[in-house]
Amino acid sequence: MIGIVVVSHSPALAEAAVALALQMTGDTRPAIAIAAGAGEGVIGTDAVRVADAIDEVASPDGVLVFMDLGSAVLSTTMALEFRASTTEVRLSSAPFVEGIVAGVVLAAAGASLDEAEREASSAMTAKNAQPGSAAPAEAPATQAEVDVAVTAEATIVNDVGLHARPASVIVAKMAGFDAKVTIADADDPGRSASASSLLALMGLGLGKGTRLRISGTGADAAEAVEWLRAITADGYGE
Structure with a gap:
């Protein structure tokens, strides 16, 4: 089962998003680690904390990382140089909340790293298909x-x-x-x-x-x- 890492400037935000996702997984839950905040009461991200989180949930199936704001991406990129584990790590470009929900549910269902990343990354496609937005064309059935x-x-x-x-x-x-x-x-x-x-x-x-x-x-x-x-x-x- 793939591991999930959530990188956020705010511990409260990260914990709430993870709690939302876990309400949908039942008894089977993937390993999830949160790397949020830059110290006691300090808003920000810390590359060392991110590296530790990746190592905590590392598995042969890989790790999928979700990040909230731009500097979280920078910290996570740096963390890849600090980590001890050698498992494959993917940095998701998905919207934060929707991506976490999709990634956690798919990981719990036994999806591969490719499948979970693809589903999480489709979040904006689903939103864009709402009334008032142009829905993407689907390939016709053969x-x-x-x-x-x-x-x-x-x-x-x-x-x-x-x-x-x-x-x-x-x-x-x-x-x-x-x-x-x-x-x-x-x-x-x-x-x-x-x-x-x-x-x-x-x-x-x-x-x-x-x-x-x-x-x-x-x-x-x-x-x-x-x-x-x-x-x-x-x-x-x-």
């Missing part, structure tokens, strides 16, 4: 994918809709399937997202009463689509 797609429909019944916690449960479960699954608003197909993308699912803003069209391709598509249909009909366990 004819082969259309021909073998497994589909199902389900209506969201829980009061708060497809919010952060259900989205994290879905993403963690999808990691275990050999399938590419998409969730869409059946009455507004343009509102769709990969069931493997935490931030994209959260960005859809699907509320109670929304009728979902669930589509999947791949070896485990039937199992994945049925699991997702059933948990949606059950209110995501809430």
Whole structure:
């Protein structure tokens, strides 16, 4: 499991962001280290603290680092020269809060360093797809994918809709399937997202009463689509 390091000028900010992310992971949690502040009551960052944090959570799977402001990036870059561990370290360019949430949830689900970094970095794509922003164009499905797609429909019944916690449960479960699954608003197909993308699912803003069209391709598509249909009909366990 990859390790997560959070570098911030403010301990309170870092701790709050990590606490938010951990609410979505259940019992399985990745190793997380916070390197925040530059001394007792001093706002800032310290390269030595960052290096120690990296060494604390270093694993063969790598370490993903999230930083809040510009000088945090400088401190983290310097820290790479001070650390004792030799594991691969990636410095994420993701927005601070969204990146931490995505990185922690994906790490807990057993995602690779590449997968967690990619999901965290997609945070702005999900935000940009909100009403009033130009949504990025998605590649159309190939004819082969259309021909073998497994589909199902389900209506969201829980009061708060497809919010952060259900989205994290879905993403963690999808990691275990050999399938590419998409969730869409059946009455507004343009509102769709990969069931493997935490931030994209959260960005859809699907509320109670929304009728979902669930589509999947791949070896485990039937199992994945049925699991997702059933948990949606059950209110995501809430």
